[in-house]
Amino acid sequence: GESVGLHLPTLSxxxxxxxxxxxxxxxxxxxxxxxxxxxxxxxxxFIIDIRSNMDKRQGQRVTVLLNKTVKHLSLQIAATQxxxxxxxFCAEAPWAGGTSYGKLTxxxxxxxxxxx
Amino acid sequence: xxxxxxNPRHLVxxxxxxxxxxxxxxxxxxHVYWYRQLPEEGLKFMVYLQKENIIDESGxxxxxxxxxxxxxxxxxxxxxxxxxxxxxxxxxxxSPPPGTGEQYFGPGTRLTVT
Numbered sequence: 001g002e003s004v005g006l007h008l009p010t011l012s013x014x015x016x017x018x019x020x021x022x023x024x025x026x027x028x029x030x031x032x033x034x035x036x037x038x039x040x041x042x043x044x045x046f047i048i049d050i051r052s053n054m055d056k057r058q059g060q061r062v063t064v065l066l067n068k069t070v071k072h073l074s075l076q077i078a079a080t081q082x083x084x085x086x087x088x089f090c091a092e093a094p095w096a097g098g099t100s101y102g103k104l105t106x107x108x109x110x111x112x113x114x115x116x
Numbered sequence: 117x118x119x120x121x122x123n124p125r126h127l128v129x130x131x132x133x134x135x136x137x138x139x140x141x142x143x144x145x146x147h148v149y150w151y152r153q154l155p156e157e158g159l160k161f162m163v164y165l166q167k168e169n170i171i172d173e174s175g176x177x178x179x180x181x182x183x184x185x186x187x188x189x190x191x192x193x194x195x196x197x198x199x200x201x202x203x204x205x206x207x208x209x210x211s212p213p214p215g216t217g218e219q220y221f222g223p224g225t226r227l228t229v230t
Contacts, residue, residue: 034218043120043207043221044159089158103149103172104209104219106158 012113019080021110023073023090030092034104035064035075039086047075047088077112085114118143120210120222128228129198137193137225141210147171148191149209149219150183159207165191198229 013019025033031052036044050057050064050073057064063076073090091104121140129135141148146167151159164172165185176183180198185191195202205226209219 036221043209043223046218046220049218091159103161103164103175104151104159105161106151108158 009108010111010113012115013080015080015082015114015116017080019075019077019084019112019114021075021077021088021090021112023075023107025071025073025090025092027092027094027105028068028071029094030071032093033064033066033073034091034093035062036089036091036106037084037086038089038109044089080112080114082114082116085112087111120145120208120220122206122208122222122225124225125223126226126228128230130230131199132197135195135198135202135227135229137195137206137208137227139191139193139208139210139222141191141208142212142220145210145212145220147211147213148185149211150191150193151207151209153205153207153224155204162193195227198227200229203227203229 011019034049035047037047038044048057048059048062048064050066055066061078065074075088077084087109089106089109091106093104120142123138127135139148148165150162152162153159161175163176163183165183167185168187180196182194193206205224207221207224209221211219
């Protein structure tokens with residue numbers, strides 16, 4: 001069956017460093033990918049998304065890279081700050097026709113800790 | 117524009133009681149999704165609803181769980197005869213038509229079954 005998983009469960013970095021969080025997916029039919037940030041006691045917060053017809057997308061301090069050949073997704077955070085400390089999840093959604101996507105399948109999550 | 121709202125934030129139920137979790141989507145959003153998160157795990161899809169319709173309930177347990185999204189009012193996730201294994205955080209997300217992947221999550225309801 002389809003699954004979305006992460007290579008590293010924890011990542012510790014120093015403030016100001018760049019962070020890279022990785023995600024592997026197994027469903028080659030996956031069409032849409034999202035990164036979420038979840039702080040303790042809160043709901044997931046949307047960070048950035050990418051569709052399968054792209055291989056890179058940039059936001060403010062964040063970049064998502066998609067490698068469909070090896071079914072790998074990564075989130076790069078530039079100049080990581082203590083406020084970036086959280087659990088990061090990748091999620092995948094299938095194409096549901098038109099411009100619609102369906103349910104999200106989440107990975108296990110990576111705990112990012114940023115040390116001042 | 118208020119975000120997705122869920123209540124209660126914390127709910128304690130004894131085994132065998134019923135739990136009702138409410139979700140009000142963002143204004144203008146007509147698609148609602150429910151997810152369950154166990155400690156130290158990712159979110160697991162439960163059900164996807166539009167107003168008065170269940171679109172996908174492939175993640176819902178066959179017994180004791182039900183969900184609705186009426187024409188008026190919030191979406192309700194109902195768990196009958198709760199058991200300890202139902203203890204988890206339940207998150208609701210909403211998205212605008214036509215149901216894009218960009219889903220906005222509420223703060224969650226943390227259910228504890230004693």
